[in-house]
Amino acid sequence: MKILVTGGAGYVGSNLVPKLLASGHKVRVLDNLMYNGYSLLPYFGDENFEFVKGDVLDADVVRKCTHDADIIIHLAAIVGYPACKKDPNLAKDVNVFGTRLVDKHRSKSQPVFYASTGSNYGALVGDICTEETPLNPLTIYGTTKTEAEQMLLDSGSVVCYRFATAFGLSPRMRLDLLINDFVYQAVKKRNLILYEKTYKRTFVHVRDMVRCFLFTIENYDKMENQVYNVGSNQLNYSKEEVALLIKEKIDFYLHFADIGKDEDQRNYEVSYEKISKLGFETSITVDQGIDELIRAYELIDIKNPFSNI
Ligand SMILES: NC(=O)c1ccc[n+]([C@@H]2O[C@H](COP(=O)([O-])OP(=O)(O)OC[C@H]3O[C@@H](n4cnc5c(N)ncnc54)[C@H](O)[C@@H]3O)[C@@H](O)[C@H]2O)c1
Numbered sequence: 001m002k003i004l005v006t007g008g009a010g011y012v013g014s015n016l017v018p019k020l021l022a023s024g025h026k027v028r029v030l031d032n033l034m035y036n037g038y039s040l041l042p043y044f045g046d047e048n049f050e051f052v053k054g055d056v057l058d059a060d061v062v063r064k065c066t067h068d069a070d071i072i073i074h075l076a077a078i079v080g081y082p083a084c085k086k087d088p089n090l091a092k093d094v095n096v097f098g099t100r101l102v103d104k105h106r107s108k109s110q111p112v113f114y115a116s117t118g119s120n121y122g123a124l125v126g127d128i129c130t131e132e133t134p135l136n137p138l139t140i141y142g143t144t145k146t147e148a149e150q151m152l153l154d155s156g157s158v159v160c161y162r163f164a165t166a167f168g169l170s171p172r173m174r175l176d177l178l179i180n181d182f183v184y185q186a187v188k189k190r191n192l193i194l195y196e197k198t199y200k201r202t203f204v205h206v207r208d209m210v211r212c213f214l215f216t217i218e219n220y221d222k223m224e225n226q227v228y229n230v231g232s233n234q235l236n237y238s239k240e241e242v243a244l245l246i247k248e249k250i251d252f253y254l255h256f257a258d259i260g261k262d263e264d265q266r267n268y269e270v271s272y273e274k275i276s277k278l279g280f281e282t283s284i285t286v287d288q289g290i291d292e293l294i295r296a297y298e299l300i301d302i303k304n305p306f307s308n309i
Pocket residue numbers: 006007008009010011012013030031032033034035054055056057074075076077078079080094098115116117118145162163164165166167172174177
C-alpha cells in the first residue's frame with residue numbers, strides 16, 4: 001500500500017516509518033522538519049521511501065502528497081501543552097487547520113488514521129475514562145486535538161486513537177514525556193522533585209503505538225469511524241509509583257513537593273477494553289521502558305537535540 005505519514009520525522013513517526021517499510025509498504029513522509037531531519041536519514045536510500053519537506057498548512061503540498069495515498073497516517077501537530085503554549089496560534093493552525101486541509105484533500109476511499117490523545121479527557125476526578133466519557137480538555141493542545149478529532153469523525157473514513165502518554169526511545173527523542181523525563185532527571189541529575197504525586201497517569205510505549213497503526217491496517221473494516229483509547233489497563237500508574245519504580249533501579253534523590261502543577265491536570269484512569277476486545281494488546285511494560293531509557297541515558301548524552309522547547 002502507499003501510505004502517507006504526515007509528521008513522520010517526529011518521535012512517533014521515526015519509529016513508525018521503518019516498520020511500515022519493513023512490512024512492504026511504500027511510504028511518503030510529509031514533514032516541515034521543525035526538529036531537524038536526522039531521524040529518517042537511514043531510509044533515504046530505500047526505493048519505497050519518499051520524503052517531502054513541506055507544511056501541512058500548504059494546500060498545494062498537501063494535495064500533491066495525498067493524491068495517490070491508500071492510507072493517510074496523520075501525525076503532524078504541535079505536540080504537548082508546553083510546545084502549544086509557546087506558540088498558541090501556530091498550535092491552532094497546525095493542529096486544526098492542518099488537519100482540515102488533509103481531510104479536504106483526500107477522498108473517502110483514503111482512510112485517515114488520526115493520532116489523537118488522552119489529553120482530550122482533560123480534568124476528570126475519580127472516573128475511569130471510556131471512549132464515551134465526555135471530553136473536557138483544558139489546554140490548547142487538548143482543545144485543538146479534540147476539535148480536529150471531531151472534525152475527522154464528522155467527515156468519516158477515519159480511525160482515531162486517544163493515545164496514552166508515550167514513553168521509550170526514538171531517534172527524535174522527547175524528554176517532555178513524563179516517564180522519559182523522570183528517568184532523565186534520575187540518571188543525569190540524580191534528583192527528581194515530584195509534585196501532584198498521587199495523580200494517576202496512563203502510558204503506552206512508542207513501539208506499541210506503532211504496532212497499533214499496523215494492527216489497524218489489518219483490521220480497518222472493524223475499526224472504521226471509531227475512537228479507541230490506546231494503552232493498557234496494566235499501564236495506569238500514579239506519578240509516585242513511576243518514580244518509585246525508577247528508584248528501585250537507580251539511586252537518586254526523590255523529593256515530594258507541595259507546589260507545582262501540570263497545566264492539563266490529567267489525573268485519571270483509562271479503560272482500554274474497547275481495543276482489547278478487538279485483539280490489540282500492548283507488549284512493553286513501564287518497567288521494561290524504564291530499563292531501556294536508563295541504558296541509553298547512561299551511555300548517550302541525549303539533550304533533546306531536535307526539540308525547540
Ligand atoms: N508522544 C505522545 O505521547 C503522544 C501521545 C498521544 C498522541 N500523540 C500524537 O501523535 C502525533 C505525533 O506525536 P510525536 O510525539 O511524534 O510529536 P513530534 O513533535 O515528535 O512530531 C510531530 C512532527 O510533526 C511535524 N510538524 C509539525 N508541524 C508541521 C507542519 N506544519 N507541517 C508538517 N509537519 C509538521 C514536526 O516536524 C514533527 O516531526 C501527534 O499528532 C500527537 O498529538 C502523541
